Amino acid sequence: MTVSHTNPMPKEVCCKNWVQLFNYIEITPIFPSGLAGRAAVQKLMDGLVDNPEYLISDPDDSSLAYPVKEEHLKDDRYWHSNEFSLKLLENASKAIGGYRPLFQAGIIAGYRMLEAAQPKRFQLLRIFSPKKLLKILIPFNNKLNITKDPDLTEYRRGFSRVKLNYKDEYKDKGSQHVCDWNAGIYIGMGKFTGAYDIQVIEKECVNKGGDDCIFELHWTHHYKFRRFMIFCHSIIDPEYITARDYDNLLLNYLSLNQEGIINDRTAKLKETQAKLVEAEKKSVEHRITGGFAHEMRNALTGAQLELKTALNYNNMDKSCAAVLKDSATALLKYVSRIHEEYNIPKEKIVQDFIPELKTIANIADHINVTLSGVSKDLDRGQSITSQIRDYAKMSEIKAGDTPVDLVELLNEYEQRFSQDFEKIGIKYSVAGAERAVVVADETHMNSIFSNLILNAKDAISEIETDCGEINVLLEKRNHKDKNTIIIKVQDNGAGIQPDHLNEIFEPFFSTKPKSGTGLGLGVVKRLVQLYDGQIEVATGSGKDTVFIVTLPQIPHL
Numbered sequence: 001m002t003v004s005h006t007n008p009m010p011k012e013v014c015c016k017n018w019v020q021l022f023n024y025i026e027i028t029p030i031f032p033s034g035l036a037g038r039a040a041v042q043k044l045m046d047g048l049v050d051n052p053e054y055l056i057s058d059p060d061d062s063s064l065a066y067p068v069k070e071e072h073l074k075d076d077r078y079w080h081s082n083e084f085s086l087k088l089l090e091n092a093s094k095a096i097g098g099y100r101p102l103f104q105a106g107i108i109a110g111y112r113m114l115e116a117a118q119p120k121r122f123q124l125l126r127i128f129s130p131k132k133l134l135k136i137l138i139p140f141n142n143k144l145n146i147t148k149d150p151d152l153t154e155y156r157r158g159f160s161r162v163k164l165n166y167k168d169e170y171k172d173k174g175s176q177h178v179c180d181w182n183a184g185i186y187i188g189m190g191k192f193t194g195a196y197d198i199q200v201i202e203k204e205c206v207n208k209g210g211d212d213c214i215f216e217l218h219w220t221h222h223y224k225f226r227r228f229m230i231f232c233h234s235i236i237d238p239e240y241i242t243a244r245d246y247d248n249l250l251l252n253y254l255s256l257n258q259e260g261i262i263n264d265r266t267a268k269l270k271e272t273q274a275k276l277v278e279a280e281k282k283s284v285e286h287r288i289t290g291g292f293a294h295e296m297r298n299a300l301t302g303a304q305l306e307l308k309t310a311l312n313y314n315n316m317d318k319s320c321a322a323v324l325k326d327s328a329t330a331l332l333k334y335v336s337r338i339h340e341e342y343n344i345p346k347e348k349i350v351q352d353f354i355p356e357l358k359t360i361a362n363i364a365d366h367i368n369v370t371l372s373g374v375s376k377d378l379d380r381g382q383s384i385t386s387q388i389r390d391y392a393k394m395s396e397i398k399a400g401d402t403p404v405d406l407v408e409l410l411n412e413y414e415q416r417f418s419q420d421f422e423k424i425g426i427k428y429s430v431a432g433a434e435r436a437v438v439v440a441d442e443t444h445m446n447s448i449f450s451n452l453i454l455n456a457k458d459a460i461s462e463i464e465t466d467c468g469e470i471n472v473l474l475e476k477r478n479h480k481d482k483n484t485i486i487i488k489v490q491d492n493g494a495g496i497q498p499d500h501l502n503e504i505f506e507p508f509f510s511t512k513p514k515s516g517t518g519l520g521l522g523v524v525k526r527l528v529q530l531y532d533g534q535i536e537v538a539t540g541s542g543k544d545t546v547f548i549v550t551l552p553q554i555p556h557l
Contacts, residue, residue, distance in 0.1 A: 008057040008065030009081035014144040016076035018088065020109035020116070025095060033097025043095035045070060047087070054084055082147050082173055089177040102177045106184020107191070114192040147173075148213075158220060161203075162186075164213040171206045172478040179205055179213060186217055195219040209477055209484070209550075321368035328360040399530050400441025403554060406487060407436050409445055410472050413453050420457055425466040428453075432474035436485045437554045444527045451520045452489045452547050459493025459545060468492060476553065485553040490546045496539040504537060 025044055030036040035043055048054055050067050058064040059077035072078045073088075093101045141150055147170040154161040164182070166174070183200040190198045198219040204210035318326075331353070410430045414421075421428055438445070453470060460468035473488045496504060505525040528535045531551055539545035 008055045008062075009079075009084055011057065011079035012082045012146050013080055013085045014076060015073050015078040015080065016144055017085070018073050019076070020112045021092060021105055022074055023112065024105055024108045025092070031096045031098065032101075033095060035095055035097075040095045041070075044088070044091050045073070046091050048084065048091070049073075054080070056080055082170060086173070086175050086178065089175065089181060093177055100180050102180040103184040106181045106186075107188040108184075110185035110188020110190075111192050112188070113185075114189055153214075158218060160217045162215045162217065164215075166206055166212055171212075174207050174213075176205075176207055179207065182213070183215065186215065190217070190219055207479060209479075209486075319368060319371055321364045321371060324367070325361055325364035328357045328364065331357055397444075397527075397530060400444060401439055402441070403437050404440045404442045404445050405435055405437050406445065406449070406485065406551075407433060407474060409442070410449060410474075410487075413450065417453065417457065421470075424457065424461050424468055426457060426460055426468040426470055428470045428472075430472045430474070433476050433485065436474045436476065436487075438485065438531065438551050439554060440531055440551075444530065448524050448527050448549065449487070449489070451524050452549075455520065456489060456491035456493060456545070459491050459495070462494040465492075483553050484550050487549045487551070488546055489549075490544055492544050495543045495545055496537065501537060501539070505535070 022041065022044070025031075025040045026037065028036065028040070031040060033040075033043075049069055052067055054068050055065040056068045056072055056078055058066070059075075068080065068084075089102055092105060096102075096105060098104070147167060149165040149167070151163050151165055152160060153163050179202055183202065186200050187198045196219070198217065201216045201218070202213065203216050204212060204214040206213055407430065414428050414430075417428070420426075453472075456470045460470070469490075469492050471488075471490045473490070475486045475488075477484045477486060505521050525535055528549055528551070533549060533551040535550075536548045537545065538548070
């Protein structure tokens with residue numbers, strides 16, 4: 001055996017955790033992967049044993065370390081790193097195969113962990129409730145794994161909630177295999193106590209962006225007399241109870257595997273159907289909005305050309321209203337000439353001409369105001385049409401590939417929108433990460449966040465307040481397979497009615513029908529999705545509104 005005096009793996013996970021995993025893999029006739037026996041065990045240890053990168057400390061002399069051997073992984077005196085355990089579970093999933101392989105393995109291993117402890121105190125757990133088991137095992141677990149500090153946070157008959165309390169340095173160093181293994185262990189141990197109809201639901205997961213892993217356990221338990229009879233039977237004929245429980249575990253395995261295949265296929269069908277519906281929806285939107293925008297643009301352009309002839313009468317650089325008013329003014333100059341040439345009294349001329357000339361002047365002013373209003377409306381119509389046309393072309397937009405610091409971008413808005421903020425009385429702040437770099441087109445990122453900031457400003461302007469707030473918080477989430485940045489834009493404005501939440505990102509839906517097209521948040525959602533991101537909203541009428549954008553980030557920046 002090669003001995004090293006340096007660089008052993010940190011002692012984070014005890015090898016006692018894997019004794020029943022090895023036992024399960026060794027004795028199972030064949031797995032869905034097609035492997036069995038030693039072939040499956042070799043797959044489990046692939047790249048881990050006899051590897052100088054994984055040196056395990058000698059339990060009797062911590063100054064010595066050597067490459068891992070199979071026998072070390074079955075000896076509770078040895079410890080290895082958390083990284084090593086992740087690789088081991090990944091190998092186990094490949095060796096076993098099928099639906100949620102570590103969940104299935106955990107069920108068998110959890111049961112056998114307690115079975116192997118007989119006839120010690122665990123045997124009495126057949127009489128007591130799962131609560132007793134949890135109170136015993138949670139402190140016991142802490143002695144086998146230093147990466148977390150599990151806690152039973154809630155318990156009532158048939159229900160408990162367990163929080164794993166991962167230490168900060170390990171929150172981004174987990175995997176779904178670990179969560180499946182833990183869930184299976186809980187079920188296996190619960191079945192050992194005689195509980196049945198056990199369900200484990202992972203309510204929160206660090207691997208899916210949560211702050212920790214929280215499991216909820218639901219089960220049904222026999223009454224005390226029934227539990228006592230099972231306990232007595234296990235003492236008199238332990239092989240019968242073991243065989244019966246193994247049969248139940250096997251049926252559970254087969255049922256769950258079949259259920260998993262069905263659920264997996266159903267989920268894939270639903271996902272495919274949702275993608276088809278979304279693709280068809282976008283296609284219809286593209287055709288309708290594109291065609292509508294084209295026709296409206298032609299009509300509005302024609303109207304603008306006609307209006308230009310009225311605004312530039314006979315190429316005189318004057319509107320027809322201005323020309324009419326000038327003509328009325330010129331007529332006044334002829335009053336004196338008419339008096340002199342035709343000897344008509346001035347009083348008579350003034351009495352007959354002046355009212356008519358005033359009417360002409362007033363009409364000219366009215367025409368001028370009307371033409372100005374029509375011109376503005378046509379410009380707004382063209383602007384809306386351009387927005388619709390741009391929205392129709394969004395399916396053709398390509399994602400950018402340059403680094404964009406969102407912190408820098410969001411800080412710029414304080415100066416850019418300062419006049420609007422001061423006018424309404426809004427305090428704007430950006431907090432959290434000092435840098436948050438994404439690979440994108442800066443124009444796209446600006447469209448996303450300027451839309452959200454301006455919407456927040458509008459929401460605050462709808463209520464009477466002199467202490468409006470728009471708070472932006474940036475949080476980095478680093479996981480093994482994905483690094484993300486979460487941007488929360490929160491305002492204390494009017495809020496959004498609950499029945500609008502499901503429609504808020506739909507095109508042409510607007511809570512501002514007099515001034516909005518309803519395309520802003522539709523554009524935001526499309527752009528976020530363009531960069532493999534997500535956007536959510538949480539609000540209520542009269543409550544703070546929070547838009548939550550999640551985007552992939554460049555790690556270490």
